[in-house]
Amino acid sequence: MRLLIVEDHPILADGLITALKGSDYAVDHAATGEQADHMLAAQHYDAVILDIGLPRLDGYEVLRRMRRRGSKTPVLMLTARDALEDRVKGLDLGADDYLTKPYDLPELEARVRALIRRGQSGGGAELAHGDLVLDTAGRRATIKGAPLELSARELGVLEVLMLRVGRVVNKEQLAEQLYGWGEEVGANAIEVYVHRLRKKLEPAGVSVRTIRGLGYLLEKAAHD
């Protein structure tokens, strides 16, 4: 996996590079918009972390040129501004996600992982969560390599939860996901699927937490 970090603040860039290299990514760095533009034109990246506030050629322009060239590389925009208009502008120009400085590093890493996965979608991907592994293409789940007996709907619930580890998944999102598998699913039915899934995951030490009035959350594995 090859990432490009476009960030003009040297210490922040250095921190990001070190962190992402530690996660076994190949990381390149560009300190200016022009440099980034050249690198993006010459080399394929799996994801780009792009700061908006760059000297001369700003992040918006880098993104615009990139998309004009037909590049589909996922882009995570970083910004010191959080006004709604700026966010909308970035997403309109074709950014895939958006983070406001200062962010939490694990959050940034999770977003990058999600972006890369999205960039590879169609090919299918493996989602891992501690000992639990979900093969989204083969529709199979395993714990420590041992297959887990899950119905199609339980698998659907698990996929949504694993895609949003550590974040709340509400019942509407689950219903939406399951809708693709057949008839409309009521809130009560979702509770039943989650209940069954929870029981099957318990032996692996994976817990699905109920968040009062909001939905469910797949807790981060203890050693993750």
Next chain:
Amino acid sequence: MNSGARTLRRRLLLWVSGPLVALWIISTLVDHGVAKGFVNLNYDRALLDTALDLGRNVRESGNRLYLDLPQPVIEMLISGEQGRFYYRANGPGGEYITGDPDLPDPPADTLEDRVTYYDAFYRNEPVRAVSLRVPVRPGSGRGAILIQVAERATLRDDFARQIMLRMMIPQGILVLLSTLTIWFGIGLGLRALTAVRREIENRSHVDLSPLDESAAPAEVQPLVRAMNGLLERLSAALAAQQRFIADAAHQLRTPVAALKTQAEVAMRQVRDGELSATLQQLHTAADHAARLVQQLLTLARAEPGSHRSVMRQPVEISVLARETTEEWVPRALARKIDLGFDDRSAVSTVSADPFLIREMLGNLIDNAIQYTPAGGRVTVRVRTEHGRTVLEVEDDGPGIPPEEREKVFERFYRMPGGSPEGCGLGLAIVREIAQGHGATVVARAGSGDRGTCMTVSFTPPA
């Protein structure tokens, strides 16, 4: 209007009624003079008449001159309205004929005049007198008889004073009535100013828009215009200040992000327990700095003059609150706190700035999470109460003593014994944002008199 200050009304009244009173006094003095003149004229004539009557009746018998009138007639002649006249008749040689012998002589320089009026002093009293010279026998060359008639001067003074008083009282009433009329007239005139005052008083502190100049009377319009000029400059100054804070906060975000990232990376690389703890503290401090920067930015946006304060749109509070609560769940779980959401609202659409409402709720949740011990519960609730949308954040933490409940909304206020993590801005921001939206925020005890419940009540849509 402050009664101690020199009010416009009092000043105007003084300027108008002062001269009026002075005029009244002058007019009274003039009246007195005029009255005295007329009184003298009449009384003098009465004296002269008496003198003439007496003079006409002086007879000569041989060499002796005498007054040929019976005593009752004399009495009648010399009786004035208030007491008797004094009189005396002297012969050409100055010899006494009749009357009050000790009556003072007329002034020496008037010896040749036929009729002379003069003031004198008699029997310890001021008197007014007339002297009349009547020839003993016309054309005889035998000289003239001197007739003097005098009267107590106090009589006429009293009379003149009475006339003066009778003129003075109605004039005084006139002055008093004018003063009252002016007092109320000025009050009525100033009512236009009261309207301007009300408009200023009823404003929220975020409203720096100009006052309506056309509603003020012409005399007050320059004042309103000057006030509007001041409001405009104030607005510009505030906007500049807020731009500065916003810019500064933006500028701070990148270095803080760098600090956080580096601290996080270092923590991953270091296995040394002691160093790791230090790095953990560094990371926590960076987190606080990040939060403070965010809060400063929010405060700058929520304050008057900020372009943000007008970015209103219909916001479904229940949806916004739900999304915001979801965002905070991971942080709550990290602190072992059960953060939940409870939607009991009917309709919760409010005209609001969604960014600021999100920040407001975020601050309330952050605050609740920080002050609630691990294992506690925090609930975000949206409900409808008498048509108002109410947003609540309730916790089962230690609660806030009643006497502290107002103070917690002050900037940089920290509760005694509170968590050292907060910077004391969170709740100040909450109140700033609530007020900017015409909403109220109060801290009270949670259900069962435990913990704290922060309640934001929005005004129902007009």
